[in-house]
Amino acid sequence: MITLYGIAASRTFRCLWMLEELSLEYRHEPIDYRDHAALDAPAYRQLNPNGRIPTLVDGELVLWESMAINLYLARRYGVDTGLWPDTVEDEGRAWQWSFWVMSEIEHSLLTVLMHQRLLPEEQRNPERAARHRGILRQPFAVLERALDERDWLAGTRFTVADLNVAAVLSWARPARLSLEDWPALDDWLDRCLDRPARKRAQRK
Ligand SMILES: N[C@@H](CCC(=O)N[C@@H](CS)C(=O)NCC(=O)O)C(=O)O
Structure with missing residues (x-):
């Protein structure tokens, strides 16, 4: 199961766009970047020690940094859909x-x-x-x-x-x-x- 943390009106939009291109099923947890209680919650900090959004959880893998998340998603799920380059x-x-x-x-x-x-x-x-x-x-x-x-x-x-x-x-x-x-x-x-x-x- 894929979960993406972060609201669309933030850098999380980049990863939402990628997930939508890939037509993947995912859970969206729309944490706001102004909600410091949510960003500082120990359970969230364990996922993202920076206390920022976006964060992606895909099974055992936890990733932060919007560009890294997208490169991972495209490499893992986008070969057939063409999001990952051919060469x-x-x-x-x-x-x-x-x-x-x-x-x-x-x-x-x-x-x-x-x-x-x-x-x-x-x-x-x-x-x-x-x-x-x-x-x-x-x-x-x-x-x-x-x-x-x-x-x-x-x-x-x-x-x-x-x-x-x-x-x-x-x-x-x-x-x-x-x-x-x-x-x-x-x-x-x-x-x-x-x-x-x-x-x-x-x-x-
Ligand atoms: N380089 C990171 C930047 C992440 C970032 O700065 N996210 C902002 C929202 S767009 C955030 O979470 N800000 C909350 C804060 O700094 O307290 C990425 O591209 O994912």
């Missing part, structure tokens, strides 16, 4: 893009989302948002060049590489961050976010 080279690309999006994009894009949309207006810092919009231009250009040459990031179809990167990039939409300078990226993001499994995950 070792494309597996390498899936690792590459998953690490890359976390190190080059996640922090700056979350900062833009917080300071452009999510924080109460009096707590927003427009200079901070602008600085991180500037930082994002370089990795966005890298992704644009990659997607100018190919439709998908690892192989010739949607895989875990696209899901992991698009799940982070999806914050650009609620942040109302224009991607018009990167048309191939913008188009690829639309194609990823248009998938029924993504929409189901968002409603969890």
Whole structure:
């Protein structure tokens, strides 16, 4: 039995999206990241010593870190459904893009989302948002060049590489961050976010 802990309006969304793509049966425990009593409960800390979401339990295996959870799920259950790449080279690309999006994009894009949309207006810092919009231009250009040459990031179809990167990039939409300078990226993001499994995950 698979159990996933965490609400959809958090990084848990990435793993809900993967579970939905794989059509797996799972139990969803929607722990909120603001519910510190739940995150600090000894039974939860035993699963995730960081006291964060998401956490996946699959039989004896307990995993945390959204990208690791998705790479595991795709490798274990996504070979037949096509979520796991076909070649070792494309597996390498899936690792590459998953690490890359976390190190080059996640922090700056979350900062833009917080300071452009999510924080109460009096707590927003427009200079901070602008600085991180500037930082994002370089990795966005890298992704644009990659997607100018190919439709998908690892192989010739949607895989875990696209899901992991698009799940982070999806914050650009609620942040109302224009991607018009990167048309191939913008188009690829639309194609990823248009998938029924993504929409189901968002409603969890
Ligand atoms: N790198 C981790 C980050 C996990 C994380 O920071 N989760 C947030 C919610 S999106 C959380 O649990 N925050 C609660 C807290 O920091 O107290 C991952 O990708 O899974």
